[in-house]
Amino acid sequence: MASVLRLGELYQQSAGPRSLVDTIIKGDCVAALEALPDQSVDAIFADPPYNLQLGGALTRPDQSLVDAVDDEWDQFASFEAYDAFTRAWLLACRRVLKPNGTIWVIGSYHNIFRVGATLQNLNFWILNDVIWRKTNPMPNFKGRRFQNAHETLIWASRDPKAKSYTFNYDAMKASNDDVQMRSDWLFPICNGGERLKDADGRKVHPTQKPEALLARIIMASTKPGDVVLDPFFGSGTTGAVARRLGRHFVGIEREDSYIAAAAARIAAVEPLGKAELTVMTGKKAEPRVAFNVLVESGLVRPGQVLTDAKRRWSAIVRADGTLAAGGEAGSIHRLGARVQGLDACNGWTFWHVEEQGSLRPIDDLRARIRKEMAGLE
Amino acid sequence: MASVLRLGELYQQSAGPRSLVDTIIKGDCVAALEALPDQSVDAIFADPPYNLQLGGALTRPDQSLVDAVDDEWDQFASFEAYDAFTRAWLLACRRVLKPNGTIWVIGSYHNIFRVGATLQNLNFWILNDVIWRKTNPMPNFKGRRFQNAHETLIWASRDPKAKSYTFNYDAMKASNDDVQMRSDWLFPICNGGERLKDADGRKVHPTQKPEALLARIIMASTKPGDVVLDPFFGSGTTGAVARRLGRHFVGIEREDSYIAAAAARIAAVEPLGKAELTVMTGKKAEPRVAFNVLVESGLVRPGQVLTDAKRRWSAIVRADGTLAAGGEAGSIHRLGARVQGLDACNGWTFWHVEEQGSLRPIDDLRARIRKEMAGLE
DNA sequence: CCCGCCGCTGAATCTCAAT
């Protein structure tokens, strides 16, 4: 039986029969869940091990070493072992989830497909998959793949018949400039002051999630006073955000160091008053539009000739979204600099296309695309 | 055995042994794939049935009916049936894929988790999951979920050991404002003039994919002249884009109406010329020039002093094309690593020579040699 | 006090040809 750590008297109303509310239960996820009654939590957020299967060490171009997630808890012998683990904790979660409750699971391509298939096999009903787009992901240092710039969340109800799950549609829409909240969300990764550090300045947990992500999840799919279970509590982001937003939490965690850090973190949280429990909206930057978007959209054709404003230089558009001129090739910026013999050049304003007899900078074409994308971040 | 429809004489060079190249094979995916030899295609793009499992009819707020994907080919009795189907066509694809080939599969949350898990079970190696963010997705009319604004693609190599798969990293980066291409892509859904319509103005295929999406995929992961297989050819977007971009295609499709539309569409495509199709490459593709070539050509003299960009370290050039510093000697790379106390170092960018008062990396001198060499060809 | 430069870092399945 797992031992229970109560967080002082964070919530008076949690005393009595709901004795595990607002606590961190120390122990293995499946065993610890036995302490909870059937159908006792309103929502679940789960950030299970991703089973990354990393190879050797990875260095950046400056030869510094990437601090890999190589913790023991992320090691599985095989996909079968990972599937068995996934099935076990999802089944345990299913028992304690209320019939109209929903579950969120986050993962990467290493594990999320197995998690999603297992969810379906256990008769959970997927409501959405949601993409967390990272504003500042780690680059692909060796240039062998696309930059892995997102993680995937699955949001599912307990079973297909459940129609009365909580979804605060109007709050989501109102907080999103009065258009429906989409399934792709943009947030920075957790760093800076929010990132928990130990006395030596080292990160407390290798995969601490940003509070903004949990805030969106909790605001979207729970009501004030609801109980949110996190079976892989880690640094306690779910607990901190739940408390701030006037929800209750139950955390399960095996490692003492994580439990201690999470407990201190949550104790320091100041719950918001009822009035402030409205959703915060993220800033929207002007969408970045790269030159290949013009090519792919057909606004600029491969083979088309670009010139500068005075037709002193010209270049040919290639299908891969680069330019070629005089045996050289490169991006619109590099080649613009190259033909002029400069170190740098803004290709958007330098290169022009002919339209109805007059020259227009390709920046005008980009503006057209941006207009179509307006509001998409 | 499937029947074969040849698309006129689209490609003269495809006659003879490669008799199925640039054709649409009519038939069931798995059976038709038997017509292809082992390890005969460079890349695969697959847009399999999504197994949408839609309930009743869906109406918009104005009571108009949403034209749902309710085609017979999208109906499966169970997840088990869908898994068996997925496993069968992926195995057949695996056989015809070259060892260094890659496969793309697109799907939604209804099916992509099962597809991803099956890919892993069959020993495909996931390289990225890529998110197609839609600029103009259909709203969620009932307001019960987030707007489903994306689809997911999985990009995988044939097996984990395959390291030489095609990825045109430099072209992707150069066309993306000189930063790495991310795993989230923004494209409009296919409509307007690109959307195939029949004589009555009805869409020919319910899930026609945008050409821009296929263009990015083909430009990123194939070379000109490669063969791209699409086992669920549908309206032939893969074939049309492959032909335009100087790649070959093989399509497999069951329905005559789709085959006819695709054949007409592809026949109308104008392939781009060789110059427009040249793919941007990086240093890895350049001919090797050893440091001693610089010494032998006199660009660098024995006894000359090299330093790093900030003049923190220096070394002396020896006549044999090695460097010496502080009693140590070795290649430009080894010695660069040595003086910095690192495991590795790119000597070409680390070491500099003084020229007219300013420091230039010896990589610049190498570029000069390469330019002379290029003129000799 | 501010600005710029520099160093550090984040869930990462991350080289390749020659021998």
Next chain:
DNA sequence: GATTGAGATTCAGCGGCGG
């Protein structure tokens, strides 16, 4: 197949430090 060695490879953001 394993080993060796050349040499190619990063984006956004935070914080510290110096001018």
